[in-house]
Amino acid sequence: MTFTAQPTAAGRALNLLEPGRYGRIHTAGPGYYDLLGDNPPPVRNLAQRMMRTRLYSAGYQIGRPIGFRLASGLKAPGRDSDRTRVASWLGLRSGATVIDIGCGPGNFTGWFGTQVAPDGLAVGLDASAAMLRRASADNSGSCVAYLRGDAENLPFADEVADAVSCLAALYLINEPFQTVCELVRVLKPGGRVVILTTLIPGGTRTPARGAVLDTISGVRWFGSREITGLLADLGCTGIRQHVDGLAQTVVATKQ
Numbered sequence: 001m002t003f004t005a006q007p008t009a010a011g012r013a014l015n016l017l018e019p020g021r022y023g024r025i026h027t028a029g030p031g032y033y034d035l036l037g038d039n040p041p042p043v044r045n046l047a048q049r050m051m052r053t054r055l056y057s058a059g060y061q062i063g064r065p066i067g068f069r070l071a072s073g074l075k076a077p078g079r080d081s082d083r084t085r086v087a088s089w090l091g092l093r094s095g096a097t098v099i100d101i102g103c104g105p106g107n108f109t110g111w112f113g114t115q116v117a118p119d120g121l122a123v124g125l126d127a128s129a130a131m132l133r134r135a136s137a138d139n140s141g142s143c144v145a146y147l148r149g150d151a152e153n154l155p156f157a158d159e160v161a162d163a164v165s166c167l168a169a170l171y172l173i174n175e176p177f178q179t180v181c182e183l184v185r186v187l188k189p190g191g192r193v194v195i196l197t198t199l200i201p202g203g204t205r206t207p208a209r210g211a212v213l214d215t216i217s218g219v220r221w222f223g224s225r226e227i228t229g230l231l232a233d234l235g236c237t238g239i240r241q242h243v244d245g246l247a248q249t250v251v252a253t254k255q
């Protein structure tokens with residue numbers, strides 16, 4: 001009898017990388033591959049700094065539903081219905097490849113892995129080693145892999161994913177519009193992207209108001225047309241925007 005070794009989820013994740021861009025890739029302890037080494041994206045404020053700490057990453061999964069409710073209002077979905085609706089917007093199905101950018105402790109990535117099982121793949125990418133250590137401890141699975149990388153310059157080849165998410169992360173990224181371009185680049189034609197981010201109070205971002213709010217809060221506040229408009233410019237269609245208080249979730253399909 002002959003046995004053929006099945007590639008691991010981590011091995012399959014490495015197959016998605018841009019060919020020739022990386023030499024030898026190192027695991028960083030158990031659970032994830034480190035593509036950043038000593039070159040993480042720069043930390044420019046307290047919120048970004050917190051994401052890199054062990055303490056914040058340890059408490060994040062407990063605090064996240066509370067923070068989401070505060071930003072989105074009491075009618076906002078709880079953890080399970082939030083996951084279910086995001087998976088449905090992404091069009092996840094068995095066998096699909098989904099990439100979760102700014103995955104934090106893998107609170108969505110691990111769930112996505114169950115939705116694409118048994119042959120699919122859910123890859124979580126984050127810049128924070130502390131978050132990724134939590135992700136591999138709490139949200140791993142046979143279809144789940146984690147990478148340490150930069151959302152502004154994704155390590156993946158073009159058009160490798162059936163679905164791409166960026167949830168509660170874009171407002172922390174230094175160059176968020178570059179990241180949106182990257183999300184679309186790695187998506188296959190016909191694939192879906194889902195972005196959950198902030199919505200500036202009142203919906204209109206003026207330069208002065210935006211600068212003040214960003215500085216006070218430490219995160220970027222997006223106008224109601226900024227993400228939808230960029231996705232349209234990038235050739236996406238079927239663009240929908242769901243607003244929950246100060247949160248917007250944008251869903252689009254790449255043509």
Ligand SMILES: C[S@@+](CC[C@H](N)C(=O)[O-])C[C@H]1O[C@@H](n2cnc3c(N)ncnc32)[C@H](O)[C@@H]1O
Pocket residue numbers: 041051052064101102103104105107108125126127128131149150151152166167168169172173174
């Ligand atoms: C608030 S967590 C979101 C976790 C999860 N997606 C969720 O919805 O709960 C935001 C994550 O974005 C990550 N992040 C911020 N800037 C990044 C960048 N340039 N590249 C990769 N990850 C980044 C942070 O390290 C952090 O783990």
